[in-house]
């Protein structure tokens with residue numbers, strides 16, 4: 052089959068994309084317009100937590116779309132009330148604000164913390180975030196991020212985000228002053244290359260923030276909704292944050308995100324926060340279908356088991372090819388390549404029908420569907436093994 056012609060130039064050129072057009076997805080598989088099939092270990096950057104077009108989400112959306120798409124954020128709708136209640140029942144939080152993207156949920160968390168500072172801490176507004184952190188692409192969330200490549204962009208940044216270091220409690224403590232209102236971090240820094248905060252660090256951070264009356268905000272946009280084998284990552288560390296953001300997996304591929312807060316932290320007043328599409332019934336119906344599935348203890352156990360299998364297989368591959376460590380938890384894992392060959396491997400994998408992600412030049416990240424099968428994990432390992440063998444041979448010749 053020949054490639055159909057596509058008007059690629061009609062889209063803003065915001066990133067380097069292979070000239071392939073994806074037309075269909077099913078579970079762990081994607082098809083391009085030529086009919087070629089790909090095993091997908093990216094899943095829209097950890098978005099399709101139940102794989103491509105899962106029937107439970109498709110059916111929930113199909114039913115909801117025929118019933119009510121949106122009433123207006125000025126009115127309640129049944130789906131958003133049900134989803135908010137279900138999220139609260141599954142977590143340590145008391146209230147929810149729905150958003151349409153992770154960045155928007157984080158923007159909401161930042162505003163909530165500043166409001167809390169205005170109400171309870173004499174106007175304190177600084178939020179300590181971490182070097183290497185990633186919180187989104189709005190101006191405030193880029194400013195909150197500790198991504199090097201963001202530093203020269205879109206100056207001046209939004210002020211008030213001093214940066215501490217991951218797993219270095221003293222570096223957080225040093226930054227606390229009268230202007231500080233919160234500490235915000237990802238439990239595992241995904242975009243930076245899958246660098247986990249230790250459970251010990253999270254526990255100590257909780258104690259430190261409590262000691263100083265600061266809010267602890269966890270960005271669980273990548274780690275939440277079962278990704279690490281618990282519904283929310285904070286459960287591993289046995290802590291209760293004040294604020295949490297969710298995105299990616301919460302809609303099973305549909306654009307949905309959420310800001311959750313404890314009763315004490317939930318301090319928005321009328322006019323502080325809102326948005327036309329926020330909490331629309333259509334996306335919330337998708338979220339309910341996802342939570343029904345992902346929230347089941349047996350499902351979470353299967354994610355943890357698949358994560359252990361993927362981790363041990365990656366370790367085996369690493370030993371065989373002389374690569375580095377395997378990092379992460381559950382189905383958010385990275386393989387250290389020791390060399391900046393990530394982009395080359397991703398390109399070779401694409402040609403071989405495998406979708407992989409390299410968030411850093413020396414790192415591959417694995418974020419498959421949470422219901423990925425054992426056979427699909429072993430097939431991916433097999434394909435990657437072949438690619439590494441070829442690229443190792445190429446490196447030896449060069």
Ligand SMILES: Cc1ncc(COP(=O)(O)O)c(C=O)c1O
Pocket residue numbers: 096152153154155157185186187188237241242270271272273298299
């Ligand atoms: C931890 C984290 N926070 C925030 C975001 C931003 O989410 P979105 O791209 O939906 O705005 C991402 C996206 O990769 C993320 O990984």
